[in-house]
Amino acid sequence: MGTVEPDVLSLTVAEMDFPVLAEVRHALTATIERGDLGYGVPAPRSLREALAGFAERRLGWRLDADQVTVMPDVMLAILELYRVIAGSGGAIGFATPAYPPFFREPALAGLDTVPVGLAADGSIDMRELDAALQAGIRAFVLCNPHNPTGRVLPRAELEAIAERCAAHEVWVLADEVHAPLVLSGAAHVPWLEVSDASRQWGIALTSASKAFNLAALKTAFAVTAEPRRGACSSASANSMIT
Ligand SMILES: Cc1ncc(COP(=O)(O)O)c(C=O)c1O
Numbered sequence: 001m002g003t004v005e006p007d008v009l010s011l012t013v014a015e016m017d018f019p020v021l022a023e024v025r026h027a028l029t030a031t032i033e034r035g036d037l038g039y040g041v042p043a044p045r046s047l048r049e050a051l052a053g054f055a056e057r058r059l060g061w062r063l064d065a066d067q068v069t070v071m072p073d074v075m076l077a078i079l080e081l082y083r084v085i086a087g088s089g090g091a092i093g094f095a096t097p098a099y100p101p102f103f104r105e106p107a108l109a110g111l112d113t114v115p116v117g118l119a120a121d122g123s124i125d126m127r128e129l130d131a132a133l134q135a136g137i138r139a140f141v142l143c144n145p146h147n148p149t150g151r152v153l154p155r156a157e158l159e160a161i162a163e164r165c166a167a168h169e170v171w172v173l174a175d176e177v178h179a180p181l182v183l184s185g186a187a188h189v190p191w192l193e194v195s196d197a198s199r200q201w202g203i204a205l206t207s208a209s210k211a212f213n214l215a216a217l218k219t220a221f222a223v224t225a226e227p228r229r230g231a232c233s234s235a236s237a238n239s240m241i242t
Contacts, residue, residue: 015213043070061190066227080235086138093132094141122151139171145178152186158194166197180211199225
């Protein structure tokens with residue numbers, strides 16, 4: 001896709017290697033034929049309701065449209081939330097290995113990163129998480145299902161992470177962009193369904209970009225347990241989406 005030299009054969013595998021669903025193609029073609037490419041209503045309720053409907057049908061996760069803030073994409077949402085939650089000079093923890101921009105983007109917001117390693121079985125190394133919390137991280141980016149391991153974190157592990165982060169009043173930014181892609185036999189537990197601690201200190205982030213190959217359409221969602229908590233509103237204002 002123009003990101004490697006012409007004589008390099010790129011062998012990465014991503015959602016872009018799959019065809020766009022016929023339903024999506026037809027809807028987009030109809031939009032173009034109507035010439036409907038101007039400004040839209042910012043974050044219409046129907047869009048937020050569509051996410052709520054999908055979450056219930058596909059993920060068994062009941063949420064209300066008022067809990068949803070629309071963002072341009074998951075990465076920008078994480079970056080703006082970093083800025084709002086941690087401020088300049090703060091530090092963010094994330095589990096590594098990770099989606100590569102997690103390493104680059106915090107520096108753009110003037111933030112340090114504290115990597116938290118994975119144990120041999122792919123679980124979050126709780127001793128490393130404890131060390132990061134002791135070191136004063138202001139937020140922890142949890143990627144569940146994890147990229148690149150593909151591991152779906154079990155409920156007990158999520159509860160332990162929520163408890164530890166809440167005890168330090170550290171926000172968890174739960175990147176759940178791959179949740180609709182879990183294989184049968186695995187059970188994804190949405191972060192806001194884990195416990196009172198996860199709801200109090202959690203912001204779930206998602207988008208149709210991975211499961212439906214729609215990254216270029218730039219629409220993502222931040223979901224909080226209570227309607228539009230301050231951090232999301234400020235981050236969405238920073239990214240000029242309401
Ligand atoms: C774990 C993870 N989070 C976020 C993203 C980026 O999502 P978006 O395009 O909505 O910024 C990706 C893209 O591959 C990803 O793998």
